[in-house]
Amino acid sequence: MDGMSLLTITVLAVFVGFEVVSKVSSTLHTPLMSGANAIHGIILVGAIIVAGQAADPWVLAVALLAVVLATANLVGGFVVTDRMLHMFHARKAAGTKQAARKADGK
Amino acid sequence: MSLLNPVWTSLLYLVAAVFFILALRGLSSPRTARRGNLIGALGALIGVVTVFLSAQLDNVPWILGAIVVGSAVAAPVARGVKMTQMPQLVAAFNGVGGGAAALVALLELSHAGDPWVRLAIVFTLLIGAVSFAGSGVTFAKLQELMTTRPVVFRGLPVVMAAVLLAAVAAAVVVVFTGSLPLALLLLVLGLAAGILLVLPVGGADVPIVISLLNAFTGLAVAASGVVLGNVLLVVAGTLVGASGTILTRAMAAAMGRSVAGILFGAFRGGSTAGSTAVSERPVRSSSAEDVAVLLGYAQRVIIVPGYGLAVAQGQHTAAELALALESRGIEVDFAIHPVAGRMPGHMNVLLAEANVPYESLKEMGEINPEFKTADVALVVGANDVVNPAAKTSSGSPIYGMPILEVADARQVVFLKRSMRPGFAGIENDLLYEPQTSLLFGDAKDSLAQVLGAVKAL
Numbered sequence: 001m002d003g004m005s006l007l008t009i010t011v012l013a014v015f016v017g018f019e020v021v022s023k024v025s026s027t028l029h030t031p032l033m034s035g036a037n038a039i040h041g042i043i044l045v046g047a048i049i050v051a052g053q054a055a056d057p058w059v060l061a062v063a064l065l066a067v068v069l070a071t072a073n074l075v076g077g078f079v080v081t082d083r084m085l086h087m088f089h090a091r092k093a094a095g096t097k098q099a100a101r102k103a104d105g106k
Numbered sequence: 107m108s109l110l111n112p113v114w115t116s117l118l119y120l121v122a123a124v125f126f127i128l129a130l131r132g133l134s135s136p137r138t139a140r141r142g143n144l145i146g147a148l149g150a151l152i153g154v155v156t157v158f159l160s161a162q163l164d165n166v167p168w169i170l171g172a173i174v175v176g177s178a179v180a181a182p183v184a185r186g187v188k189m190t191q192m193p194q195l196v197a198a199f200n201g202v203g204g205g206a207a208a209l210v211a212l213l214e215l216s217h218a219g220d221p222w223v224r225l226a227i228v229f230t231l232l233i234g235a236v237s238f239a240g241s242g243v244t245f246a247k248l249q250e251l252m253t254t255r256p257v258v259f260r261g262l263p264v265v266m267a268a269v270l271l272a273a274v275a276a277a278v279v280v281v282f283t284g285s286l287p288l289a290l291l292l293l294v295l296g297l298a299a300g301i302l303l304v305l306p307v308g309g310a311d312v313p314i315v316i317s318l319l320n321a322f323t324g325l326a327v328a329a330s331g332v333v334l335g336n337v338l339l340v341v342a343g344t345l346v347g348a349s350g351t352i353l354t355r356a357m358a359a360a361m362g363r364s365v366a367g368i369l370f371g372a373f374r375g376g377s378t379a380g381s382t383a384v385s386e387r388p389v390r391s392s393s394a395e396d397v398a399v400l401l402g403y404a405q406r407v408i409i410v411p412g413y414g415l416a417v418a419q420g421q422h423t424a425a426e427l428a429l430a431l432e433s434r435g436i437e438v439d440f441a442i443h444p445v446a447g448r449m450p451g452h453m454n455v456l457l458a459e460a461n462v463p464y465e466s467l468k469e470m471g472e473i474n475p476e477f478k479t480a481d482v483a484l485v486v487g488a489n490d491v492v493n494p495a496a497k498t499s500s501g502s503p504i505y506g507m508p509i510l511e512v513a514d515a516r517q518v519v520f521l522k523r524s525m526r527p528g529f530a531g532i533e534n535d536l537l538y539e540p541q542t543s544l545l546f547g548d549a550k551d552s553l554a555q556v557l558g559a560v561k562a563l
Contacts, residue, residue: 013341017348024134026444029451035133035143037200037320039126040346043327045157046210052163064172066209071176073203078147079184085140087458
């Protein structure tokens with residue numbers, strides 16, 4: 001890919017990045033940060049490419065370290081964000097439970 | 107194994123990139139957030155499978171082994187972490203991502219013939235190293251492995267300037283010569299810069315720095331995409347860099363701060379350093395039974411949870427207390443300041459975990475007019491976010507920060523550990539007002555005592 005196309009893609013991605021999160025409520029700041037954090041774990045793709053080209057054992061060792069770190073970022077990031085958001089999801093059920101309890105007069 | 111031709115490879119990377127955009131958009135709204143995160147994970151899976159099917163890769167068993175190791179370390183930690191420790195975990199995951207980007211760039215140096223590519227390499231190296239070391243320090247601060255107060259020493263700005271100048275010099279030489287030893291030096295200088303950047307940041311500002319470093323890692327990943335000529339890395343990294351910047355500014359704005367003020371406030375000897383001065387003025391201290399009577403015979407109670415509640419893990423007890431009061435026919439709401447807890451939005455997560463229903467969590471703009479109709483405002487482990495100095499004293503470090511108007515309530519009860527000021531290190535005049543009473547102690551213990559007393563009424 002030539003430099004100009006990459007530059008075009010980068011500039012457009014900047015604007016998309018600004019646009020998609022511009023109206024986020026403060027309630028979701030933490031999950032959004034955590035989710036964005038997981039997305040940059042995609043550096044795993046880069047680490048895999050570098051490790052796949054490594055001929056020297058030292059280079060391979062460093063590249064595999066990068067693969068481990070990137071995987072931790074990617075997998076851990078998505079798992080922890082999902083856990084956080086699961087709790088947001090659960091509050092609806094809790095609300096109806098409490099409403100039911102209120103209706104019982106307890 | 108090149109099962110995919112370049113066209114299919116590009117198409118699949120495009121699909122993954124679109125999924126990341128949809129993920130970020132989904133994460134911006136409560137209704138779609140969880141689905142958004144899953145779409146992001148799916149995008150990542152497509153990206154990783156595509157690279158295995160398209161690139162000419164050696165060492166595949168080793169790579170798969172490393173992926174298993176990374177997942178085996180991260181997934182259990184991510185599943186088991188307490189919700190109160192969430193901020194430091196995000197910092198840690200962010201740091202390792204930055205580290206991975208720096209290592210990738212370092213290894214690509216020997217393949218880079220073009221100075222422009224080497225420019226992207228030095229950028230990735232430097233930013234990735236700053237993010238790695240900076241996140242490490244943030245982790246240590248949040249985990250309380252070191253002091254949470256700003257660390258400053260004489261000459262810090264000079265040292266920082268020297269490190270940055272040396273880094274720029276090393277970077278220029280690497281761009282023109284491709285020297286590996288100097289690239290290693292650049293890596294070390296980046297680590298030093300990361301540490302020096304975060305050391306002077308204290309207390310409540312630390313989470314904003316995590317968000318900033320998150321954006322940094324995004325930029326490093328985007329630059330590594332330029333190095334490898336990989337469009338997916340460019341798009342994903344740029345997205346995170348851009349959205350992370352917006353998010354950082356939104357968080358800082360919610361605290362009435364500027365990002366520059368947070369990073370360089372302590373450099374200038376600014377007031378964020380705070381003090382532990384304790385005033386001699388008298389306060390009205392109260393017993394758990396008194397507080398229970400106040401609450402139990404009120405009609406409307408607003409609970410203001412803060413950082414102290416999160417630290418004491420008292421959110422479940424707070425939820426129980428709210429339930430006990432509601433069963434007496436009292437209207438109870440939780441007033442959530444945008445930066446309550448340890449990270450913006452953190453308190454919503456903690457209370458959601460404690461099964462506090464969504465309708466009871468009120469955002470600041472919605473709840474502020476309602477304090478006038480409240481009989482009791484119960485402030486649990488919060489201080490700066492209810493400090494009227496933010497409105498009245500223009501010299502105060504929190505001046506301009508939007509606050510919860512608890513002073514409008516008929517009675518204000520503070521559950522506090524001690525008279526020590528909050529993170530901003532300034533006194534809260536509200537503590538000395540006649541309508542205010544204080545119950546000293548650990549937030550969770552105090553809540554449990556009050557809960558017991560309410561049940562005994």
